Amino acid sequence: MNDVAALARIDSFPYRHRLHEVMSTPVLTAGEEVSLTDVIRRMYEARVSSIVGIDAQGRALGILTERDLLRILSTQGAAGLEVPLGQAMSRPVCAVPADAFVYVALGKMTRLGLRHLVVVDRDRRPLGMVTGRALLKVRANDALVIGDSVHEAKGPEDMAAAMAALPRLARSLLAEGVTARGVSSVIALVIRDLTARATELAEISMRQDGWGEAPAVYAMLVLGSGGRGESLLVFDQDNAIVHRGTKADDVWFAELGRRVNDMLHQAGIPLCDGGVMAGEPKWRKSLEEWKDEIHNWVFSLENQTVMYCDIFFDFQPVWGDADLAEELRVWAVEKAAQSAFFMQYLAQHVAKMEVSLTFWGGFVTKNGRLNAKKFGLLPLVSAARFRAIRAHVLETGTDERYGAIKDMELLHEDDWRDFLEIREIVFRVMLDQQLADLAAGIPASASIDPKRLSTQMRERLRWAFKRLRTLKYICGVAG
DSSP, rough: OHHHHHHOOOSSSSOOOOOHHOOBBBEEEETTTTHHHHHHHHHHHHHHHHEEETTTTTOOEEEEEEHHHHHHHHHHHHGGGGGGGHHOOOOOOEEEETTSBBHHHHHHHHHHTOSSSEEOOOTTTEEEETGGGGTTTSSOOGGGGGHHHTTOOOOOHHHHHHHHHHHHHHHHHHHHOOOHHHHHHHHHHHHHHHHHHHHHHHHHHHTTTTTOOOSEEEEEEEOOHHTTOOOSSOOOOEEEEEEOOGGGGGGHHHHHHHHHHHEEEEETOOTTTTOOOOGGGGGEEEEHHHHHHHHHHSSSHHHHHHHHHHHHHTOEEEEEEHHHHHHHHHHHHHHHHHOOOHHHHHHHHHOOOOSSBBSSSBOOBBBEEEEEEIIIHHHHHHHHHHHHHTTTOOOOHHHHHHHHHHHHHHHHHHHHHHHHHHHHHHHHHHHHHHHHHHHHHHHOEEEEGGGGHHHHHHHHHHHHHHHHHHHHHHTTOOO
16 A cells, blocks of 8 residues: 555656756767768767757757667668668657756657657757656656646647646645745746747637738747746736737737637636736837837836836746847846936835734734735845846846856855745745645635744744845845
């Protein structure tokens, strides 16, 4: 019975580690024109079982494995080795990005029956190779299906199944010892992947309905916590579009945004109450229009602008032209850093954020609950964003921002460690509360009941809030 229980548990390894940690490098590559005879020699000398065919720009086109060579020899004999690599390799090559979690690769390899999976950068240039042998230490289980099921979803019903699995996955990962921040990264990746798949499906449906191809290069962006990689079990849609088109092209992008928003809503990701969605004109602009908008934000500051910046500056591209998105990011950070008034306003915004403790150290609650997001996470996130913009740091994750600031010797290492500890504590109490509420049939929220915490966890949370009271000034105003 114990063996059965152990098998039913989720192996946390695929959810802790990303592909760049487990891939083999360097990956062997060759141009399409190279003969198979030369390919075999290179594979033998490198002692590898596969080679990736690339184009003139170094992008992965196909793959040839030992099994492919055996098939060619068995069906064509030695004459089959006289053809070039481009004619013999399997294409298109199945590839995954280096920052994807291992579970994504496992699901794809299992579904497609693959023994090799190419790991690529954002331009599809090969960085490494993942093989079945390298992943033998990982147990396959039902939870792994969540990764690949999103990429292969045919519509909102399939996406909804992935969404429904998230609470069970989060509970299992916590039981396996994965940090709450690690769990939040997995949830955020699922949200990004769902948005990417919804955009892909929306493109397909628009072609079928006579809308044609995209009139200009564009990128779909996920904003807010999804962009930072810090989502828990309460979220809505925060997305936007940037494109290189003209005002006349907005009709096409408006339809795309509407379809994406509708599909995600049907899948279980609610529409944003504040209208921060690609289907809304304010969040769907050309690159030049976005530049004008950001210029207005940082030089004509209003209270509403702070909310927009809180969401926008954390974006991540999930579909389309990543270079376009990065061009926008670099421009936005540089422009924001140039505005002394804007930076001062953000610093004051952080300093004014309250910490939910009484003078005597008790928790301030409303109807027995404490808004852990407002009083615990937002001060940390906002301080990191402010300091990152001021230091021209392009990372979007809060941990990555603090790490970059520390590496630039703009944040003391002790303060950096405390920031990470505070974030883990707040993430953990929020995630535990959300799972408990969902199990009890209560909608998940950002609020927690301090009375349900153990004495030890209550003291840790109290320490976190007290420390945050000083740290937000260190990183917000004085840093």
